[in-house]
Amino acid sequence: MEARRDVFQAIADPTRREILTLLRRRAQNLNSIAEQFDISRQAVSLHIKILSECDLIDLRKEGRERYCHLKAEKLAEVAGWLEPFSRLWEDRFDQLDSLWKEWRFQNPDQAGGKD
Amino acid sequence: MEARRDVFQAIADPTRREILTLLRRRAQNLNSIAEQFDISRQAVSLHIKILSECDLIDLRKEGRERYCHLKAEKLAEVAGWLEPFSRLWEDRFDQLDSLWKEWRFQNPDQAGGKD
DNA sequence: CCATTAGGCAAGCATTTGCTTGCAAATATA
């Protein structure tokens, strides 16, 4: 145990991604999160623990409940890694876009009014 | 095997992220990629296979070599999932930014020329 | 044609993951 524990690993699991999406709306305690999944409370609890260890959520104790607050900023790490790649696919998109516009310019008869 | 095979899973592994980064520069064949890692060729080969199954790279056979071409567009899936979250952390960033500017406006003596 | 080079396939193995069930601790409520 005590294995790799980073944001990429954290969002690799679909259940954990769902939990993060849920928390985008509002903070929730463990049980109310667990109710929304078909797996056991303990399974959800483990996911929460992992998310917390990765600093993706903040656990705040309120009485006997523990509220999970999303820390979206942490996902900026993923966005940061993605950024140099995004330039590539956006470039390609731009190229396709130019080709498309050029084609429409050279084929005004087929281009029609819609796009 | 034959398990979950999606982009999130693919980029969860640090070696695979490195491979993708390498391929951003130029397409490379399997062996030249493998040389740049401390693990065995077969281990790298498996990573390549996974990346290919996830449509993150394109394998083109040239003679006895197999060139790996990056398909960056596929990463747009991750960017897409990230997008609604990014709005959250950017909002917070914008708020901090406004606070910062306001502070500088109200403390022109301490603000200095640098930032 | 034969040696070299690029790569695939498969068995084997230690570790991690994701899940379960059972039980204990702490807080809230009747």
Added chain:
DNA sequence: TATATTTGCAAGCAAATGCTTGCCTAATGG
């Protein structure tokens, strides 16, 4: 105080992951 609710802890387990080594196939070049 007795009981219900929220959560944590731990053992156990099947499957997935990441890696290795050994051997096989195919294309290239002398």
